Amino acid sequence: MPSPQLAVIGGGQLARMMQQAAIGLGIRIRLLAEAPDVSAAQVVPDHVVGDYTDLDTLRAIVADAPVVTFDHEHVPPEHLRALEAEGHACRPGPHALLYAQDKGDMRERLSGMGIPAPSWVALPSHGGLEALAEFGFPAVVKTTRGGYDGKGVWVVRSTADAAEAFSSDRPLLAEELVDFTRELSALVARSPSGEVRTYPVVESRQADGVCAEVIAPAPSLDPALDAEARAMAERIATELDVTGILAVELFETTDGRLLVNELAMRPHNTGHWSIDGAVTSQFENHLRAVLDLPLGATDARAPWSVMVNILGGAVEDLEAQRAVVLAAEPDVKIHLYGKSVKAGRKVGHVTAYGPDLDDVLARARRSAALFTTGVTHD
Amino acid sequence: MPSPQLAVIGGGQLARMMQQAAIGLGIRIRLLAEAPDVSAAQVVPDHVVGDYTDLDTLRAIVADAPVVTFDHEHVPPEHLRALEAEGHACRPGPHALLYAQDKGDMRERLSGMGIPAPSWVALPSHGGLEALAEFGFPAVVKTTRGGYDGKGVWVVRSTADAAEAFSSDRPLLAEELVDFTRELSALVARSPSGEVRTYPVVESRQADGVCAEVIAPAPSLDPALDAEARAMAERIATELDVTGILAVELFETTDGRLLVNELAMRPHNTGHWSIDGAVTSQFENHLRAVLDLPLGATDARAPWSVMVNILGGAVEDLEAQRAVVLAAEPDVKIHLYGKSVKAGRKVGHVTAYGPDLDDVLARARRSAALFTTGVTHD
Numbered sequence: 198m199p200s201p202q203l204a205v206i207g208g209g210q211l212a213r214m215m216q217q218a219a220i221g222l223g224i225r226i227r228l229l230a231e232a233p234d235v236s237a238a239q240v241v242p243d244h245v246v247g248d249y250t251d252l253d254t255l256r257a258i259v260a261d262a263p264v265v266t267f268d269h270e271h272v273p274p275e276h277l278r279a280l281e282a283e284g285h286a287c288r289p290g291p292h293a294l295l296y297a298q299d300k301g302d303m304r305e306r307l308s309g310m311g312i313p314a315p316s317w318v319a320l321p322s323h324g325g326l327e328a329l330a331e332f333g334f335p336a337v338v339k340t341t342r343g344g345y346d347g348k349g350v351w352v353v354r355s356t357a358d359a360a361e362a363f364s365s366d367r368p369l370l371a372e373e374l375v376d377f378t379r380e381l382s383a384l385v386a387r388s389p390s391g392e393v394r395t396y397p398v399v400e401s402r403q404a405d406g407v408c409a410e411v412i413a414p415a416p417s418l419d420p421a422l423d424a425e426a427r428a429m430a431e432r433i434a435t436e437l438d439v440t441g442i443l444a445v446e447l448f449e450t451t452d453g454r455l456l457v458n459e460l461a462m463r464p465h466n467t468g469h470w471s472i473d474g475a476v477t478s479q480f481e482n483h484l485r486a487v488l489d490l491p492l493g494a495t496d497a498r499a500p501w502s503v504m505v506n507i508l509g510g511a512v513e514d515l516e517a518q519r520a521v522v523l524a525a526e527p528d529v530k531i532h533l534y535g536k537s538v539k540a541g542r543k544v545g546h547v548t549a550y551g552p553d554l555d556d557v558l559a560r561a562r563r564s565a566a567l568f569t570t571g572v573t574h575d
Numbered sequence: 576m577p578s579p580q581l582a583v584i585g586g587g588q589l590a591r592m593m594q595q596a597a598i599g600l601g602i603r604i605r606l607l608a609e610a611p612d613v614s615a616a617q618v619v620p621d622h623v624v625g626d627y628t629d630l631d632t633l634r635a636i637v638a639d640a641p642v643v644t645f646d647h648e649h650v651p652p653e654h655l656r657a658l659e660a661e662g663h664a665c666r667p668g669p670h671a672l673l674y675a676q677d678k679g680d681m682r683e684r685l686s687g688m689g690i691p692a693p694s695w696v697a698l699p700s701h702g703g704l705e706a707l708a709e710f711g712f713p714a715v716v717k718t719t720r721g722g723y724d725g726k727g728v729w730v731v732r733s734t735a736d737a738a739e740a741f742s743s744d745r746p747l748l749a750e751e752l753v754d755f756t757r758e759l760s761a762l763v764a765r766s767p768s769g770e771v772r773t774y775p776v777v778e779s780r781q782a783d784g785v786c787a788e789v790i791a792p793a794p795s796l797d798p799a800l801d802a803e804a805r806a807m808a809e810r811i812a813t814e815l816d817v818t819g820i821l822a823v824e825l826f827e828t829t830d831g832r833l834l835v836n837e838l839a840m841r842p843h844n845t846g847h848w849s850i851d852g853a854v855t856s857q858f859e860n861h862l863r864a865v866l867d868l869p870l871g872a873t874d875a876r877a878p879w880s881v882m883v884n885i886l887g888g889a890v891e892d893l894e895a896q897r898a899v900v901l902a903a904e905p906d907v908k909i910h911l912y913g914k915s916v917k918a919g920r921k922v923g924h925v926t927a928y929g930p931d932l933d934d935v936l937a938r939a940r941r942s943a944a945l946f947t948t949g950v951t952h953d
Contacts, residue, residue, distance in 0.1 A: 198612065199612070220594065221850075221910050222909055222911065223893065223913055224894075234577070240594070240619075241620065242616070242618065242622070472599075477906070485901065491898065491901040491905050498876060515601065516580065516601060516602075520869065523868050523869040523871070527872065528855070528871055533599070
């Protein structure tokens with residue numbers, strides 16, 4: 198088999214959707230998959246099943262690939278530094294990825310840059326409870342590493358509430374509980390040459406700490422805030438030397454400010470709308486960015502695009518249900534990830550677009566509900 | 576590996592682009608590829624290299640696949656009938672595919688239906704030259720089977736001109752040399768349940784008998800002719816019981832009539848614009864049709880879409896040239912097929928879309944020229 202042009206570590210849905218973009222661009226991907234037949238392994242012939250925490254496995258995958266990128270942010274940084282030292286281009290590199298892997302480092306770095314963010318304090322394993330009490334309540338306690346989709350996050354109103362968070366000696370931090378009206382997300386693609394393109398800022402709606410739906414662009418967003426969010430994403434990507442897609446998750450506060458909540462350095466759930474809704478999808482721009490190809494336009498193709506996640510629910514056979522959904526909503530775009538259904542697991546998403554937001558939102562929600570519960574409630 | 580939902584015979588670019596659509600829909604494809612690492616084999620893990628003219632090879636491929644479809648029309652009809660007799664769903668079936676495989680059968684059937692077409696006559700191996708002389712000159716002599724991209728077609732003005740055509744004893748036919756202003760193409764998707772959706776009629780421009788560029792929709796097409804072409808495509812698909820995509824290639828004559836030139840029963844070069852330019856691409860609707868899923872809207876997403884083929888030329892390393900093209904035209908959509916470059920071979924296509932036809936045409940042509948000759952001429 199000819200050499201790949203890109204190695205991708207991790208075989209989840211993000212790698213799967215990268216492959217969809219890679220087919221068009223003629224980019225050969227080699228994949229490191231966690232297990233046989235995971236989401237991306239189903240669609241990337243040149244894949245190896247192995248452990249991404251094992252340096253020799255990583256070395257074998259990237260051997261003849263000029264560039265390596267990631268489906269997730271969990272590859273040990275010391276391994277990435279080793280690969281870099283051996284001459285491989287890791288995009289994003291470990292020096293940038295650090296700030297998506299460790300919330301403490303991220304908070305410290307963004308504070309140093311003067312980026313608006315919730316007030317925060319590190320909670321050391323010795324004296325952490327005292328530091329929390331001094332910081333004050335209510336507060337949000339987070340593990341600095343490994344949390345996602347609401348896991349590793351506790352809203353606490355007293356030191357007693359924080360008992361679970363402190364039950365192991367994970368590094369923690371506390372943040373102010375922000376009084377926000379909604380969550381926004383600013384995506385940016387950046388190449389090693391420094392070319393940067395920001396996507397329209399979107400509204401992200403969560404349910405139980407998990408992204409449920411995304412509206413592009415964020416409805417009624419003050420153009421000044423849209424510009425501020427995009428400028429912030431561009432500045433963070435540039436100063437942290439991110440390559441590929443950077444997602445900056447933001448709070449829009451009740452008093453009209455933007456505060457950075459989280460960073461992700463990979464294609465992001467809040468950018469899935471772009472596959473059907475933008476001139477260049479986040480997956481295509483991620484590939485173009487990490488391979489240092491010129492980036493594509495990030496403009497929306499329709500006045501409104503709405504992405505709704507399909508979370509595992511009562512419907513077990515998504516493939517059989519596909520016919521039901523398409524019969525109800527023939528023009529919604531379906532994206533199934535080839536995953537088995539487990540309660541709450543992201544197993545796909547749907548995107549609708551068009552000129553009328555209420556209609557677009559209703560169509561996307563109905564379709565996702567048909568995949569999740571098997572019935573619609575409107 | 577889990578069972579596929581669809582077997583695809585043939586590993587060319589059409590199967591490759593089917594896979595791109597299949598990833599989104601969550602459809603598992605098994606592929607029969609002509610050789611290792613052909614275009615679609617690069618992106619379909621579940622593939623077997625084998626000979627599509629061998630019945631046992633076909634049997635092994637379709638064994639646990641409920642439906643089988645095709646990248647080309649060259650599978651022997653008797654094998655398809657055998658697979659059908661053994662309970663496999665061939666879509667399109669051999670009874671329909673016949674009319675894409677044999678121009679004589681196609682002409683006879685369409686004449687019987689009263690579909691407007693060039694006048695024609697079969698040229699038997701004995702007495703064919705006399706039949707041609709009686710038919711008159713100028714004429715177009717064609718092999719009834721196996722011709723494509725201008726091969727197996729001769730424009731003759733005398734019996735002497737027809738010597739090459741008659742040099743082997745292939746079945747031939749003669750057609751009138753139509754006085755046409757341009758070529759059009761009407762695409763239709765049809766499912767086994769009988770659902771039918773037609774795409775906007777496009778203009779197809781040939782160079783040396785090969786499709787060079789496609790403009791969607793066909794500029795300045797009389798709405799009555801658009802409707803007539805779509806109705807004709809729908810009627811042919813229905814009466815011939817075609818499943819999947821049917822392409823009806825048409826002449827628009829100087830006196831304003833439509834005549835059927837060719838039929839193809841698979842996604843077609845004249846429908847590639849739909850990947851970026853339509854709500855539902857021909858590849859997605861082909862999959863939806865052959866799996867008897869509800870079909871998606873065929874409307875154009877932009878006022879104009881232009882597809883230009885990338886034919887093998889002076890540029891040998893298409894992957895290296897990709898950066899040059901994207902730098903010149905960052906918003907043109909590139910589709911490379913993973914094929915090695917040979918003179919005149921279709922190795923990819925580009926699509927541009929937007930509100931201004933001249934601009935769209937210029938961008939698509941420039942991009943394709945950069946891939947073909949390495950320079951632009953405007």
